[in-house]
Amino acid sequence: MEKTEKGIKNAFIELRSRKPLERITVKELCAGACINKSTFYAHYRDIYDLSDTMEAEIAESVTNSISHPEYIIENPAAFTQELFLAYQSQSSLTNTVFSGDQSSHLSDRIEESVKKMLFEKYPQHRGDMMLDIVLSYCIQGAYHAFHGNRRYDADERIAVIGRITDSIRPLYEEYYLNN
Incomplete structure (x- = not known):
C-alpha cells in the first residue's frame, strides 16, 4: 500500500x-x-484529490520544519527566517506541485498549517482576531514579497521581510495592552 x-x-x-x-x-x-x-x-477520487493531498502534505512538511512557531508572537523576524528556510528546504517540490494555476495555493496552505500548529500548541489564542490577522498578514505578505522580488538576494530579502515583520510587533503588543 x-x-x-x-x-x-x-x-x-x-x-x-x-x-x-x-x-x-x-x-x-x-x-x-x-x-x-x-x-x-x-x-x-481524481487527479485534483491527489493534488490536494500532496499540497496538504507539502505544507505540513514545511510547517513541521519550523521549530519555533511561537516566534510569530515572541520574535517575528526569527519566525520569518525559519519560515523561509522551511520554504527553501522544499523548493523543488513546491515549485513543481504549486506551479501554474496552483501557485497561490502554497501560501494559503502554509498559513492554514501554521495557524493549526500554533493554535494546537497555544489553544488560548484560538479565536484571537488580532493574532489571526497578524499571522495572515505576515505569512501571506512575506511569501508574496519574497517571491515577487526574486531579482534581489534571497538572504537580503529574508532580512528585510524579517524587519518588516518585526515592525508589526509593537502594534500587536499595543493592542493587547489596550484590550
Whole structure:
C-alpha cells in the first residue's frame, strides 16, 4: 500500500513537472505509476484529490520544519527566517506541485498549517482576531514579497521581510495592552 502511494505520488510529480494539473489524466498517471485505474481510484477520487493531498502534505512538511512557531508572537523576524528556510528546504517540490494555476495555493496552505500548529500548541489564542490577522498578514505578505522580488538576494530579502515583520510587533503588543 505504501509502495503504491509512493509510486502514484512520484508519477504525479513527474507529470506535474511537465504539464499543468488540468492536463494530467488518470490514465497517463496510472501508466507512469505502473498501476491500473481501479488502484488509483482506491486511493483518490481524481487527479485534483491527489493534488490536494500532496499540497496538504507539502505544507505540513514545511510547517513541521519550523521549530519555533511561537516566534510569530515572541520574535517575528526569527519566525520569518525559519519560515523561509522551511520554504527553501522544499523548493523543488513546491515549485513543481504549486506551479501554474496552483501557485497561490502554497501560501494559503502554509498559513492554514501554521495557524493549526500554533493554535494546537497555544489553544488560548484560538479565536484571537488580532493574532489571526497578524499571522495572515505576515505569512501571506512575506511569501508574496519574497517571491515577487526574486531579482534581489534571497538572504537580503529574508532580512528585510524579517524587519518588516518585526515592525508589526509593537502594534500587536499595543493592542493587547489596550484590550
